Amino acid sequence: xxxxxxxxxLGDAPDQLSAKVAQGIKDWRPDNAVGxxxxxxxxxxxxxxxxxxxxxxxxxxxxxxxxxxNRGGVxxxxxxxxxxxxxxxxxxxxSGLHNLLAEEGDLVAASQVSGQTLHDVRVxxxxxxxxxxxxxxxxxxxxxxxxxxxxxxxxALALDEAMQRKGMKSTFRATGQTGILITGSxxxxxxxxxxxxxxxxxxxxxxxxxxxxDVIEGQGSLYHVSYSGVTLALIHGGQPDAxxxxxxxxxxxxxxxxxxxLPSIEQVRDTALTLARVANPACEVVGIxxxxxxxxxxxxxxxxxxVEKEMGLPAVDPYRQGADRLADAxxxx
Amino acid sequence: xxxxxxxxxLGDAPDQLSAKVAQGIKDWRPDNAVGxxxxxxxxxxxxxxxxxxxxxxxxxxxxxxxxxxNRGGVxxxxxxxxxxxxxxxxxxxxSGLHNLLAEEGDLVAASQVSGQTLHDVRVxxxxxxxxxxxxxxxxxxxxxxxxxxxxxxxxALALDEAMQRKGMKSTFRATGQTGILITGSxxxxxxxxxxxxxxxxxxxxxxxxxxxxDVIEGQGSLYHVSYSGVTLALIHGGQPDAxxxxxxxxxxxxxxxxxxxLPSIEQVRDTALTLARVANPACEVVGIxxxxxxxxxxxxxxxxxxVEKEMGLPAVDPYRQGADRLADAxxxx
Numbered sequence: 001x002x003x004x005x006x007x008x009x010l011g012d013a014p015d016q017l018s019a020k021v022a023q024g025i026k027d028w029r030p031d032n033a034v035g036x037x038x039x040x041x042x043x044x045x046x047x048x049x050x051x052x053x054x055x056x057x058x059x060x061x062x063x064x065x066x067x068x069x070n071r072g073g074v075x076x077x078x079x080x081x082x083x084x085x086x087x088x089x090x091x092x093x094x095s096g097l098h099n100l101l102a103e104e105g106d107l108v109a110a111s112q113v114s115g116q117t118l119h120d121v122r123v124x125x126x127x128x129x130x131x132x133x134x135x136x137x138x139x140x141x142x143x144x145x146x147x148x149x150x151x152x153x154x155x156a157l158a159l160d161e162a163m164q165r166k167g168m169k170s171t172f173r174a175t176g177q178t179g180i181l182i183t184g185s186x187x188x189x190x191x192x193x194x195x196x197x198x199x200x201x202x203x204x205x206x207x208x209x210x211x212x213x214d215v216i217e218g219q220g221s222l223y224h225v226s227y228s229g230v231t232l233a234l235i236h237g238g239q240p241d242a243x244x245x246x247x248x249x250x251x252x253x254x255x256x257x258x259x260x261x262l263p264s265i266e267q268v269r270d271t272a273l274t275l276a277r278v279a280n281p282a283c284e285v286v287g288i289x290x291x292x293x294x295x296x297x298x299x300x301x302x303x304x305x306x307v308e309k310e311m312g313l314p315a316v317d318p319y320r321q322g323a324d325r326l327a328d329a330x331x332x333x
Numbered sequence: 334x335x336x337x338x339x340x341x342x343l344g345d346a347p348d349q350l351s352a353k354v355a356q357g358i359k360d361w362r363p364d365n366a367v368g369x370x371x372x373x374x375x376x377x378x379x380x381x382x383x384x385x386x387x388x389x390x391x392x393x394x395x396x397x398x399x400x401x402x403n404r405g406g407v408x409x410x411x412x413x414x415x416x417x418x419x420x421x422x423x424x425x426x427x428s429g430l431h432n433l434l435a436e437e438g439d440l441v442a443a444s445q446v447s448g449q450t451l452h453d454v455r456v457x458x459x460x461x462x463x464x465x466x467x468x469x470x471x472x473x474x475x476x477x478x479x480x481x482x483x484x485x486x487x488x489a490l491a492l493d494e495a496m497q498r499k500g501m502k503s504t505f506r507a508t509g510q511t512g513i514l515i516t517g518s519x520x521x522x523x524x525x526x527x528x529x530x531x532x533x534x535x536x537x538x539x540x541x542x543x544x545x546x547d548v549i550e551g552q553g554s555l556y557h558v559s560y561s562g563v564t565l566a567l568i569h570g571g572q573p574d575a576x577x578x579x580x581x582x583x584x585x586x587x588x589x590x591x592x593x594x595l596p597s598i599e600q601v602r603d604t605a606l607t608l609a610r611v612a613n614p615a616c617e618v619v620g621i622x623x624x625x626x627x628x629x630x631x632x633x634x635x636x637x638x639x640v641e642k643e644m645g646l647p648a649v650d651p652y653r654q655g656a657d658r659l660a661d662a663x664x665x666x
Contacts, residue, residue, distance in 0.1 A: 130559050131558055131559040132559070132589075132590070133558040133559065133587075133590045133592065133593060134592070135592070189527060190526075190527050190528040191526055191527065191528065192526070192527050193523075193524055193525070193526060193527070194522060194523050194524065194525050194526070194527060194530050194562065194563045194566070195523040195524065195559075195560065195563070197527050197562045198558055198559055198560070198561070198562060199559070222565070222608070223611050225464055225466040225531055225569035225570070225572075225611060225612050226463050226464040226465070226466065226528075226531055226532070226569075227528065227531070228531070228565045228566065228569050228608070228611075229527065229530045229531060229562035229563060229564075229565045229566030229569070230527045230528070230562060231562075231565075232555075232561050232562045232564075232565045233527070233561065233562035236558035236559075236561050236562070237558070239558075254466075256465075257465070257466045259466065259467070259468070260466060260611070263611075271604075271607055271608065274604055275555070275561070275604065278556050278558060278561075278593070278596075279558050
């Protein structure tokens with residue numbers, strides 16, 4: 001659990017895109033951030049107030065979150081002065097970079113002097129159990145994709161937001177580093193030891209009120225050969241009551257796999273349901289989330305109408321239209 | 334790669350069953366062991382010559398393999414004297430126990446003094462790549478099960494043995510600690526980090542001669558919610574040309590999951606083939622391996638005939654009948 005609120009560290013971000021972790025926090029959990037910290041030459045701006053470390057501290061910030069992906073995912077020497085000063089002032093640090101805070105001797109030393117915590121959210125800090133498959137109370141919805149990096153996290157966050165707005169009980173459950181930094185907790189599933197993957201998902205989505213929904217962030221795809229095992233652990237550990245299928249219609253091949261075509265939405269529906277019903281015989285697909293960023297508005301509307309007709313399920317782009325219709329489909333279940 | 338031949342350490346094994354790793358080595362790779370080492374009170378005997386450390390050394394043994402599972406999987410103090418003496422005499426040590434050799438300070442110190450290697454085969458010692466899904470040369474067969482612990486390793490070893498006897502080119506590829514100790518190499522798949530599981534299987538089964546078969550040891554089951562992700566990584570990383578379905582007809586529920594029924598052989602066939610064809614569109618199920626240990630000979634024969642008729646595929650118990658018909662099915666593919 002990462003202490004909130006945050007100060008978002010943008011460092012010397014070379015462009016806006018490199019600050020997408022900070023942007024995600026600002027977009028989805030604005031209450032989690034008191035402001036942003038930018039160094040000289042920073043080319044990103046997530047639209048929060050620029051604060052000094054002291055101003056952020058005075059505003060109640062507990063953790064400095066590295067909200068920027070450096071070239072190569074490393075912790076640059078240029079950042080070190082700020083990070084060490086922040087530790088000395090009583091900030092924890094949190095990072096989702098490949099290069100771990102815990103591998104930087106000077107940061108470790110500074111954190112020990114001040115008694116602060118270094119959170120490397122790519123690395124599990126819990127000894128997860130082996131999954132026991134016991135049916136849990138409460139409801140769960142999982143986003144599954146025809147491919148990786150197709151909008152599953154966005155869909156889950158938008159769905160959680162829509163459910164909250166409608167007064168439904170829901171909790172977004174992060175399974176990747178960006179989601180963990182946005183919400184302050186979760187399981188970095190792709191870094192968990194194989195035997196404990198499904199158990200980590202059970203741990204993440206425990207017993208809850210009968211009318212509470214865990215909105216579980218998906219990972220990978222059953223049809224992506226590099227990561228499909230992670231996806232199946234989510235399906236079996238999450239024992240979802242509902243699946244939402246995420247798709248991007250302009251992909252010409254699976255991400256990173258030029259020889260692999262995308263499956264159809266129907267194929268993902270059939271395979272995911274077959275497997276999901278092992279853990280939860282009542283599981284249903286309740287909607288389709290389409291990432292239409294590469295389509296014009298007219299193309300997007302036409303494509304969504306076609307999918308909706310073919311699948312007999314609500315088909316929306318949560319970015320263009322919000323996720324209200326997906327939330328409604330869950331409410332009806 | 335563990336240096337062979339071995340001396341098999343049975344320690345103070347409380348019964349024959351506790352020496353099943355040593356028994357597996359003796360049964361499947363007798364040339365890998367020069368003899369067995371038993372301490373006072375040892376209740377196991379795998380039928381090899383009892384040798385002292387010096388006799389084993391003189392016979393060419395390179396590695397002392399802990400072929401016994403102690404209560405709780407620990408390395409007992411009673412063993413330490415022998416293990417340390419063996420290190421001093423130039424043996425490497427190999428173990429598949431939960432309690433790691435590398436966590437025992439006295440063993441680590443002794444190994445460093447003599448320059449010997451401690452092999453903990455539960456722990457990956459390779460930085461596996463992320464799977465790239467590129468089609469590899471050579472052929473691969475994978476055992477998949479209706480449940481865990483159902484005879485997949487036995488089936489793969491028996492199949493490899495039958496193929497060798499018929500003059501086919503084959504290599505058993507171990508994916509669990511017992512298989513790794515038997516053959517001296519492999520991937521401890523259940524201990525690999527999630528993101529690298531499928532890549533580890535690709536690493537284990539590289540390009541080979543067009544008529545060479547990798548016989549890949551299966552793990553878990555697509556229908557076992559605790560471990561299904563590992564199974565799917567095997568299916569997608571292994572890109573098998575052929576699947577053999579393993580089944581045990583007397584199980585009343587999935588192993589360790591009292592609320593879960595076993596799937597039918599047909600269900601496993603359909604689900605496994607759908608997923609396997611993502612990585613290898615030509616994949617076929619070529620046979621059924623039934624563990625009939627809890628049936629009488631008559632019951633077993635009748636059950637196998639029934640399965641064979643229903644599935645339209647050879648159905649054998651490799652323990653009772655050998656795996657020749659499975660090898661023949663592969664040869665025909």
